[in-house]
Amino acid sequence: MKKILMMIPGPTPVDQSILEALGRETVSHLDPRLVETLKETLKNLKTIVMTEKGQPFTIPGTGTLAMETALVNSLKERERLLVISHGFFGDRFAEIAQSYGFEVEVLAAEWGEIVEVEKIAQKLKEKRYAALTLTHVDTSTGVCAPLKEVSEVVREFPETLFIVDGVCATGGIEERMDEWGIDVLFTANQKALGVPPGLANLVFSEKALERRNSLGKISAYYMDVNRWLPIMxxxxxxxxxxxxxxxxxxxxxxxxxxxxxxxxxxxxxHRRFALAFHQGLEALGFKVLPAPEIRANTVSTVLYPSGIEDSAFRERLFKNGLLVSAGKGVLARKIFRLGHMGNITENEVVATLSIIERTLTEFNYHFSLGSGISAAEEVLFKE
Ligand SMILES: Cc1ncc(COP(=O)(O)O)c(C=O)c1O
Structure with missing residues (x-):
């Protein structure tokens, strides 16, 4: 069977040493070897998000569990949440919050754009919000939020907890939790960390833990961080x-x-690979949806040139050995989504573009063979 190059925005390709670690003997969760491993894992998680005092948690579950855990430990029923949405995963925060009876307000951008930072500042001045959520990279739109700039605004409102979804960013794009005043930052295994899906990894600031305590009893048991705290x-x-x-x-x-x-x-x-893909794809006549300054380094949303039909193209790509993802929501059939995060190398970048070029030759599409690879190689090997 042909090996498929999996360039989707998660799960990302898994290094053999990680698979070997996964396949090691199953020991008790109280085994001293596992205890040591967990301790070191938690310490390393803090290093990656650049926090000294943050409290790390790793909990069996997915990124969605992390989203829900972040919210349910930060707000009480009828408290107000401001969701900054740059796409499908921003909107998911609002859905989760509604299901708990939090008062949700959403500041949403057109898909492919960002909410202006001044609009966020304006909103925070108008009313008191118990928390604000920001999706660092919304995987549906390939938009990277201006995290540092937003953090400078949120910092002016200490009563508002700053919750950041790093699922499509952590470990691939800089996140300075302490310096930027992030209160809850979380990710899942399967994206820029390059690990198979299965763990929700969160870090709570001291302020976020104080907020949890101030809530008293919450509508969660497994997701109550206070229950995990002694273990962590x-x-x-x-x-x-x-x-x-x-x-x-x-x-x-x-x-x-x-x-x-x-x-x-x-x-x-991650920056170099993203740029290589953007230059390579544009040389072939594709367009990358977000403006260059808000493009994510982890995932690209790629608009088709005219004459290339989405499902036929992706099917052909797959036959030729490459898996990419379909567009979501309003972007369905207009784009494909290409993941380029985690433990990939230049070889995967070049091979991906090669398969895309080969596939284009199977359509009635005019382009100069090799131009995508060549543009990417200018970035990969000369910059
Ligand atoms: C930005 C973002 N947040 C949250 C999630 C949800 O993660 P999971 O699918 O692991 O539940 C995803 C999944 O792709 C995501 O991309």
Whole structure:
């Protein structure tokens, strides 16, 4: 069977050493070896999001569990939440919040654009919000929020907790939790960390933990961070729920790879690969949806040139060995989504463009063969 190059925005390709860690003997969640692994994993998670005092959690579940955990520990019923939405995953915050009876207001951008930072400032001046959510990279639109700029605004409103969804960013794009005053930052395994899906990884600031305490009893049991806190502070000391021990081993190895590469190096590699894809695809006549200054380094939303039909094109790509994702919502059939995050190399970038070029030759489409690869290589090998 042909090996498929999986360039979707998660799960991302998994390094063999991570698979080996995942496949190690299943031990007790209280086994001293697992306890050590969990301790180191939590410490490394803090390093990746650049926090000294933040409290890390890793909980069996997915990114959506992390979203819900962030909200349910930050607000009470009828408290007000401001959601900044740049697409499908921003809107999901609003849906979750509504299901808990929080008062939600959404500031949404056209898909492919961002909410202006001044509009956020204006909104926060008008009313008191218990929390604000921002999706660092909305995977549906390929838009990267101006996290630092938004953080400078939110900082002026200390009564508002700053919740950041880093699912499509953490470990691939810089996130300075302490410096930028982020209160809850979370990600899932399967994106820029390059680990198989299965763990929701969150970090709470001291302020966020104080907020949790101020809420008293909340409408959650498994998602109550106070129930996980003893295990996360002192792994092995206590039982709350049986941890996904093999997943912890895998995440541990994944985070080790991130730190071995070095954060700065990893962020700049993601920048370089994103630019290589953007230049390569544009040389072939595709367009990248967001304006260059708000394009994510982890995922691209790629508009088709005329004459190329979405499902036929993606089907052909797959036959030729490349998997990309379909557009969501209003972007369905107009774009494909290309993931370029986690543990990929220049080889995958070039191979992806090669398969795209090969596929284009199978359509009645005029372009200069090799031009995409060549434009990408200018970025990869000369810059
Ligand atoms: C930005 C963002 N947030 C949240 C999620 C939800 O994560 P999961 O699918 O792991 O529940 C995703 C999934 O793709 C995402 O891209």
């Amino acid at each position: 502070r002192e792994p092995g000391s206590n039982y709350f729920a049986t941890h996904a021990v093999n997943m912890v081993n895998a995440l541990h190895q994944g985070l080790k790879i991130v730190l071995q590469e070095g954060l700065e190096e990893r962020f700049s590699r």
